[in-house]
Amino acid sequence: METFDTLPFLTIADQTLSLGQVLRYLQLSGKLVPLIQDVVAQHVIYQEMQTRNDLDIDFAELEQSVIDFRLKQELLDAKVFRQWLDQQGIDYATFQSRMVLSFKLRKLKDQVAQPGLSEYFADHQTLLDQVELSCVAIAEKELAEQLTRRLLAATDFDQIVKEYALANLSKVSVWRSSIRYSQLPEELREALPTAMVGDSIGPLQIDGQWCLFRIEKFHPAVLESSLKQELQEQLFQQWLIDRVNHLPVKLAIAP
Numbered sequence: 001m002e003t004f005d006t007l008p009f010l011t012i013a014d015q016t017l018s019l020g021q022v023l024r025y026l027q028l029s030g031k032l033v034p035l036i037q038d039v040v041a042q043h044v045i046y047q048e049m050q051t052r053n054d055l056d057i058d059f060a061e062l063e064q065s066v067i068d069f070r071l072k073q074e075l076l077d078a079k080v081f082r083q084w085l086d087q088q089g090i091d092y093a094t095f096q097s098r099m100v101l102s103f104k105l106r107k108l109k110d111q112v113a114q115p116g117l118s119e120y121f122a123d124h125q126t127l128l129d130q131v132e133l134s135c136v137a138i139a140e141k142e143l144a145e146q147l148t149r150r151l152l153a154a155t156d157f158d159q160i161v162k163e164y165a166l167a168n169l170s171k172v173s174v175w176r177s178s179i180r181y182s183q184l185p186e187e188l189r190e191a192l193p194t195a196m197v198g199d200s201i202g203p204l205q206i207d208g209q210w211c212l213f214r215i216e217k218f219h220p221a222v223l224e225s226s227l228k229q230e231l232q233e234q235l236f237q238q239w240l241i242d243r244v245n246h247l248p249v250k251l252a253i254a255p
Contacts, residue, residue: 003020004018004019004020004023005018005019005020005021006018007019007020009021009022010022036249037244040244040247040249041240041244044240044243044244044247045105045108045240046101048108048243049101049104049105049108052108052111054107054111055104055107055108055111057100057103057104057107061103062099062100062103065099065102065103066096066099069099108236109232109233109236110232112235112236112239113231113232113233113235113236113239114232116235117223117228117231117232117235118223120231120234120235121221121223121231124231125220125221126181127180127181127182128180128181128182128221128227129180129181129218129219129220129221130178130179130180130181130218130219130221131178131179131181131184131192131215131216131217131218131219132176132177132178132179132215132216132217132218132219133176133177133178133179133213133214133215133216134157134158134161134174134175134176134213134214134216135174135175135176135177135211135212135213135214136161136172136173136174136211136212136213137172137173137174137175137206137209137210137211138171138172138203138209138210138211138212139171139172139209139210140171140210141203141205141210143171143172143210144202144203144210144211144212145203147160147161147203147212148200148202148203148212151200151212152200157200157214161174162174176216178217178219185204185206187204187206188201188202188204188206188213192215195215196215197215197216197217197218198214198215199214199215200212200213200214200215201213201214201215
């Protein structure tokens with residue numbers, strides 16, 4: 001009876017490794033289960049592509065995708081492109097098959113995610129909204145309280161913060177950025193529903209520092225561009241995990 005240990009799989013130098021030995025290496029390194037999960041996921045995706053009739057590819061679009069890929073990877077020169085194919089261990093037909101699968105996968109993600117996308121966005125919108133903040137991070141609580149008192153008695157936030165930072169270079173850092181609500185510390189996120197542009201919040205102790213925040217702008221999330229793609233990917237991954245989890249999987253023969 002044939003087993004994994006009798007099936008040659010890979011030759012390294014002059015030594016041939018059996019499939020069983022390769023699987024044991026993967027198992028010992030903790031990579032076998034993730035590999036099997038990835039194979040199952042790819043199988044589910046491929047089977048779904050085979051059964052759907054809404055993933056047709058326009059040849060002109062495919063050719064443009066190939067051109068875009070080669071342009072992005074700086075592979076427009078034919079010789080350089082051939083060298084890249086050799087490095088990948090594939091020929092042009094295999095490369096084109098990859099592009100077809102990639103194209104179909106994008107369409108599949110759109111088809112899977114589209115029915116629930118608007119509802120998913122609405123359910124998560126409060127965490128997807130962004131707020132633009134100025135933050136002053138101060139090492140000592142007393143200094144933070146001093147700055148807070150000065151700001152409460154003045155109107156020129158930026159000037160006071162600049163002077164304060166210059167006077168305490170080793171203890172004060174200042175930054176300004178747009179951040180999603182989901183990425184904010186909980187105590188700061190809880191204060192935002194009642195805050196307005198120009199309001200100050202803090203000082204709050206975050207990661208060992210005392211932080212004073214000022215609200216610069218609010219940026220409500222919009223279902224378009226990169227955010228739309230991100231949510232489509234999340235919905236697709238949820239769909240894929242659900243499919244994988246409902247499939248019984250076992251090795252055909254014991255290693």
